Amino acid sequence: MALISPESLDRVKQAADIVEVISAHTDLRRAGARYTGLCPFHDERTPSFSVDAQEKLYHCFGCGVGGDVIKFVEEKDGLGFAEAVELLADRYGVEIEREQEDPRAEARRQQRRRLEQLLERVAAYYSSYLWEAPEAEKAREYLGARGLGAEALRAFGVGYAPSAWDKILVRGQQAGFSPQELHGVGLVQRNRDGREYDRFRARIMFPIRDRRGRVLGFGGRAMRDDQGAKYVNTAETDFFHKSQLLYGVDKAKAAIAKANRAVVVEGYTDVLALHQAGVGEAVAVMGTAITGEQVATLSGMVEEVVLALDADSAGQEAMLRAQRVAAGRKMRLRVAKMPAGEDPAEMMAAPGGPERFHALIDAAVELNAFQVGLVLDRTDVASPVERDRALDEVAPVLAAMGETASRDDLVRQVAERLDLEPAMVMGRVVSAQPLSGGGEAQPAHGGGAGRGDAAPAPQPRRGAELTSRERRERALLAMCIALPEDGRHYLDRLTDAHLSGSGRAAAVWLREHPVEPASNLPDDPELTGLVTELVMLAHDEPASRESMELNFLLLDQRRLEHEIAAAGERDDYEARATLSRERASLVERIARTQRVES
Numbered sequence: 001m002a003l004i005s006p007e008s009l010d011r012v013k014q015a016a017d018i019v020e021v022i023s024a025h026t027d028l029r030r031a032g033a034r035y036t037g038l039c040p041f042h043d044e045r046t047p048s049f050s051v052d053a054q055e056k057l058y059h060c061f062g063c064g065v066g067g068d069v070i071k072f073v074e075e076k077d078g079l080g081f082a083e084a085v086e087l088l089a090d091r092y093g094v095e096i097e098r099e100q101e102d103p104r105a106e107a108r109r110q111q112r113r114r115l116e117q118l119l120e121r122v123a124a125y126y127s128s129y130l131w132e133a134p135e136a137e138k139a140r141e142y143l144g145a146r147g148l149g150a151e152a153l154r155a156f157g158v159g160y161a162p163s164a165w166d167k168i169l170v171r172g173q174q175a176g177f178s179p180q181e182l183h184g185v186g187l188v189q190r191n192r193d194g195r196e197y198d199r200f201r202a203r204i205m206f207p208i209r210d211r212r213g214r215v216l217g218f219g220g221r222a223m224r225d226d227q228g229a230k231y232v233n234t235a236e237t238d239f240f241h242k243s244q245l246l247y248g249v250d251k252a253k254a255a256i257a258k259a260n261r262a263v264v265v266e267g268y269t270d271v272l273a274l275h276q277a278g279v280g281e282a283v284a285v286m287g288t289a290i291t292g293e294q295v296a297t298l299s300g301m302v303e304e305v306v307l308a309l310d311a312d313s314a315g316q317e318a319m320l321r322a323q324r325v326a327a328g329r330k331m332r333l334r335v336a337k338m339p340a341g342e343d344p345a346e347m348m349a350a351p352g353g354p355e356r357f358h359a360l361i362d363a364a365v366e367l368n369a370f371q372v373g374l375v376l377d378r379t380d381v382a383s384p385v386e387r388d389r390a391l392d393e394v395a396p397v398l399a400a401m402g403e404t405a406s407r408d409d410l411v412r413q414v415a416e417r418l419d420l421e422p423a424m425v426m427g428r429v430v431s432a433q434p435l436s437g438g439g440e441a442q443p444a445h446g447g448g449a450g451r452g453d454a455a456p457a458p459q460p461r462r463g464a465e466l467t468s469r470e471r472r473e474r475a476l477l478a479m480c481i482a483l484p485e486d487g488r489h490y491l492d493r494l495t496d497a498h499l500s501g502s503g504r505a506a507a508v509w510l511r512e513h514p515v516e517p518a519s520n521l522p523d524d525p526e527l528t529g530l531v532t533e534l535v536m537l538a539h540d541e542p543a544s545r546e547s548m549e550l551n552f553l554l555l556d557q558r559r560l561e562h563e564i565a566a567a568g569e570r571d572d573y574e575a576r577a578t579l580s581r582e583r584a585s586l587v588e589r590i591a592r593t594q595r596v597e598s
């Protein structure tokens with residue numbers, strides 16, 4: 001396959017005028033070193049979208065999207081990478097050169113195809129085992145009792161894993177696959193003595209496929225009580241990333257496109273039951289919360305996603321993150337209030353079930369309104385303390401919405417329910433939006449003549465949802481880019497215990513791409529957003545060795561606090577005492593560093 005050469009790619013990026021390209025979608029004004037405007041990816045009234053013409057990057061401090069000029073064209077024109085490059089090359093008159101692919105990349109692709117075939121064959125084996133093996137009889141009965149017909153079960157390739165310890169191991173090797181390969185795709189695992197055995201035994205097997213229908217892994221439901229976990233998934237492999245996949249998306253994509261809506265449920269059998277009942281746009285998450293990556297997958301397909309999940313138990317933080325990704329992609333997230341103790345599969349099997357389900361989906365409310373409602377319902381409005389607590393809980397949710405009309409509506413509702421002045425509620429929302437770590441907002445300066453068109457620099461509203469740790473780690477990581485030599489030293493010292501999930505991913509990226517971290521962007525849109533943010537912060541926030549050290553020490557203090565608490569929880573007083581001494585000396589160093597810095 002002929003690829004666009006890296007040199008051509010660089011030439012296209014150099015030649016393309018990112019300000020001009022983006023200006024076709026939103027009005028940009030110069031603000032200091034950047035250009036700013038209303039974000040073309042989310043709905044807002046004051047600009048938080050920023051373009052750095054020198055670094056040739058864009059980033060929205062409101063919704064977190066970001067990337068380079070190619071990424072922008074991909075997103076806005078719905079093009080693939082190569083198409084976006086070609087379009088820009090055409091427009092800016094760059095001749096594209098192509099090159100033969102690196103033979104190692106070709107070998108990797110072939111190996112991947114081989115493993116895909118392995119997974120496909122195993123799925124077919126499980127499926128025929130379900131229908132033919134006597135030991136699968138109980139499984140067939142169970143599925144039948146859930147109201148699932150053979151047609152749906154076959155369409156989704158549902159199967160059964162034999163109870164023997166080595167069926168897949170032996171048959172896989174007979175078919176020419178090595179134990180390492182079987183291990184690599186998560187079908188085989190090793191015990192403490194290093195002996196291999198089948199990961200899935202005596203379980204109903206649900207093959208989990210990507211959008212294009214390729215099997216990447218499995219979910220297995222236990223058939224006996226003595227089997228430990230009721231559900232076991234393929235372990236995370238090079239193929240299988242649970243947080244990115246949606247069960248049933250390959251079958252659902254046509255219906256999703258037609259309805260311009262996806263319905264997200266929790267279980268494999270829920271998806272089957274819904275498809276069987278004609279709700280073809282149903283997909284499932286593998287857990288109780290939807291992830292930002294899953295939202296990103298869906299956002300390429302639909303403008304509206306209805307969550308028919310057990311929303312009370314879903315992590316609030318995960319919901320906020322999903323909401324942020326959705327807001328960044330002009331997508332609505334709504335929540336259907338599912339009756340307690342009845343899952344969609346049960347509902348479908350009952351008389352009138354499909355109609356009830358449709359009514360619930362139609363009555364779904366916006367995610368933010370739902371979250372606010374949850375808090376208000378729990379609040380004893382007669383108690384001033386309770387009302388204050390409720391206000392504390394809803395303020396970040398409202399702040400995360402940005403300045404939108406629907407937020408104003410919600411603010412009014414909250415004020416009414418809590419019997420407060422709307423202005424007072426609004427005050428709390430605004431104070432829940434701290435500025436990001438890097439000092440005061442810059443004035444809209446014009447170094448030369450007073451520019452009439454100077455706009456104020458965007459306020460990083462997303463700060464509202466960032467924890468102080470996230471703000472601190474972002475400041476530090478940005479400085480690692482600004483001062484790469486010292487940066488290397490801090491990147492080495494930062495461990496997972498210092499960082500949040502997104503911070504870890506960014507640190508790994510910076511370690512692997514120490515030079516120009518944004519010149520090739522990661523595939524993951526969330527990480528891309530973060531990397532562009534860091535590069536832009538590095539470009540215009542002040543960095544110094546002292547403030548790097550201070551930020552690092554403060555992150556280290558937080559890590560220590562955690563370890564001290566953990567030691568306390570396991571009654572390890574010795575460790576606690578040692579850690580406390582460590583903390584005392586750390587606090588002293590922080591005080592010294594702070595004196596130097598100020």
Ligand SMILES: [Zn+2]
Binds near residue numbers: 063328
């Ligand atoms: Zn935005």
